[in-house]
Amino acid sequence: MLSNTSMLLYVLVTAAAVIMTRGFTFLLFPAGKQTPKVILFLGQALPCALMALLIVYCLKNTSPLLYPYGLPEAIAIAAVILLHLWKKNNLLSIAGGTAFYMILVQFVF
Amino acid sequence: MKTASRVLKDLKSAFPRTVPILLGYLFLGIAFGILLTDKGYHWLWAVFMGLVVYAGMGQFVAVNMLFPGVNFLNAFLLQLTLNARHIFYGLSMLEKFKIMGKRKPYMIFALTDETYSLLCSAKAPEGIDEKNFFFFIALLDHGYWILGCALGGLIGSLLTFNTTGIDFIMTALFITIAVDQWRETKNHIPVLSGFACALLCLLVFGASHFIIPALLCITVCLLLLRKPIEKREAKEKAAIREVDTDAL
Numbered sequence: 001m002l003s004n005t006s007m008l009l010y011v012l013v014t015a016a017a018v019i020m021t022r023g024f025t026f027l028l029f030p031a032g033k034q035t036p037k038v039i040l041f042l043g044q045a046l047p048c049a050l051m052a053l054l055i056v057y058c059l060k061n062t063s064p065l066l067y068p069y070g071l072p073e074a075i076a077i078a079a080v081i082l083l084h085l086w087k088k089n090n091l092l093s094i095a096g097g098t099a100f101y102m103i104l105v106q107f108v109f
Numbered sequence: 110m111k112t113a114s115r116v117l118k119d120l121k122s123a124f125p126r127t128v129p130i131l132l133g134y135l136f137l138g139i140a141f142g143i144l145l146t147d148k149g150y151h152w153l154w155a156v157f158m159g160l161v162v163y164a165g166m167g168q169f170v171a172v173n174m175l176f177p178g179v180n181f182l183n184a185f186l187l188q189l190t191l192n193a194r195h196i197f198y199g200l201s202m203l204e205k206f207k208i209m210g211k212r213k214p215y216m217i218f219a220l221t222d223e224t225y226s227l228l229c230s231a232k233a234p235e236g237i238d239e240k241n242f243f244f245f246i247a248l249l250d251h252g253y254w255i256l257g258c259a260l261g262g263l264i265g266s267l268l269t270f271n272t273t274g275i276d277f278i279m280t281a282l283f284i285t286i287a288v289d290q291w292r293e294t295k296n297h298i299p300v301l302s303g304f305a306c307a308l309l310c311l312l313v314f315g316a317s318h319f320i321i322p323a324l325l326c327i328t329v330c331l332l333l334l335r336k337p338i339e340k341r342e343a344k345e346k347a348a349i350r351e352v353d354t355d356a357l
Contacts, residue, residue, distance in 0.1 A: 001149050002177060011154070013181050014171045015161040017188030018195075022220050025199025031207050038332070043200040045299040045331045045338055047229040050197060051287045052303030053323055054222060058280040060316040073280075080281045084288045093288075094129045097281040102274035 068109040076101035119241035122234050127249045130223050133278045134250065137165050138257015143265035144172050152262025159258035163219065163251060167192055193321055197328070198225040205243070212244050219247040221254075223279065226286050230293075296341040302330040 002010060029035045062070045080097035087093070142155040158168050167188055174184055198220055205228065206213050220228075224247050233242035287300065310323035331338070 002175065002179075007150070007154060010171070010175070010179065010181065010184065011158055011162060013185050014158075014167060014188050017185050018162055018164045018167050018192050019218055021189060021192040021195040022199065023217050024196050025203065026206070026213075026217055029203055031203075031213075035203055038335075039200060040204070041335060041339070042328065042331060043203055044342075045335075046197055046327075047201050048287070048290050048294075048297075048299040049303030049306075049327045049331060050194075050201075051226065051229075051283055051290060052300050053194075053307045053320075053327065054226065054283045055280065055287060056304065056307035056311060056323075057320065058277075058283060060311060060319070072274075073277075076277060077280070077284060080284045081288055084285050090285050090289075091125070091128055093285045094278060094281040095132075097284075098132075098275065098278045101277040101281075102272075105274040106271055 072101060072104040072109050076104060115238070116241060118236075119233075119238050120245050122237045123242050123245035124249065126227055126231065127246055127253070129278065129282045130227070130250045131253045133223065133282065134165075134253040135257040135260065136272065136275050136278070138254050138259075139261035139265055139268070141165075141168055141172070142258045142261020142263070144169070144261075146262045146265065148172065148175060152259065155258040155262040156255055159255040163254060164192060164221065165254075190321060194222075194324055195220060197324055198222075201225075201229060208240055209243065210240070212240070216243065216247055219251050221250065223282065224250045226283060230286060230289060295345055296338060298334055298338050298341065299331060302334065303327055306330055 029039060059070075059073055062073050064070045076097055079100050080093050083096050084090070084093035138159060141159070142152060145155045145158070146152050158171070162168050162171070170187065170191055171184065174187070199217070202216070202220065202225070206216050209216050227246050227250075228243060231243065231246060233239040290300065291297065306326035307319070307323045310319040310326055313319070314322050
């Protein structure tokens with residue numbers, strides 16, 4: 001185990017790295033100056049693209065080649081999408097989809 | 110008194126947005142608290158990390174590296190690469206955070222994956238102060254995370270019900286946001302390039318190393334497709350304007 005002092009230093013080093021990544025962009029393009037148009041364009045186009053990346057990130061350890069072939073994920077994702085298109089209620093889609101997925105992985109597959 | 114009740118109203122309007130994060134962060138935070146206290150550390154360390162580091166993936170990796178003689182410089186560099194995706198989140202918040210005033214540094218500090226995904230599409234309902242609305246979304250999420258870390262450290266070992274699969278909650282959150290985004294626009298080039306780049310990089314670089322290549326690939330892709338994307342945006346805006354004038 002690390003001593004309290006080392007642990008404190010370790011946590012602060014970790015925190016410093018995280019805050020540097022979060023603040024980097026804002027330091028590079030300060031609010032007082034005109035932000036380049038290409039950066040504004042990226043800022044607008046990125047949310048949709050990054051949401052796709054986050055979804056893939058969540059599923060990165062799902063293997064379509066090994067049992068259960070990613071079936072629970074595929075079925076639950078379809079359920080979330082259908083529920084969301086139908087009821088348009090974020091909470092319901094998220095809670096319903098997750099409960100459904102838990103049933104699938106705990107009892108079905 | 111009047112301002113206090115207004116602020117409370119803003120808080121109440123932000124809260125429902127954050128409920129999915131409440132569930133997700135409590136669960137993840139509890140898992141983190143258990144992990145850290147299992148290593149012999151006091152539960153207050155879990156709370157402290159939740160307070161000052163506030164990064165799910167970052168904290169889990171930090172605990173996994175937590176051995177006597179850990180090299181701080183290595184840990185620092187690893188955290189930089191692990192969290193590099195936040196650089197890209199900032200790009201979408203440059204304009205949004207301009208209104209935040211004194212609270213802007215906190216908003217930047219608290220920009221996790223999940224808060225980012227909420228803020229991307231967040232618009233304050235009518236009569237609600239947008240500054241407070243954004244701020245409370247960020248603050249509530251942070252609070253849930255700290256609470257989860259504390260609970261995990263304190264009572265984690267008492268939890269016995271089967272939580273297998275509960276981590277799907279974050280997947281479901283991102284999917285509903287993607288569906289909302291899909292419905293809001295006819296310009297699907299960004300999301301499709303996002304999926305294509307992410308899947309391609311996952312195949313090429315593998316599950317543990319694909320995030321940074323994917324981020325770069327997405328950026329290049331969007332820049333190359335800038336003309337068609339902007340053309341479609343302009344077309345859509347024109348169509349909306351037409352509908353507006355028709356309604357008049």
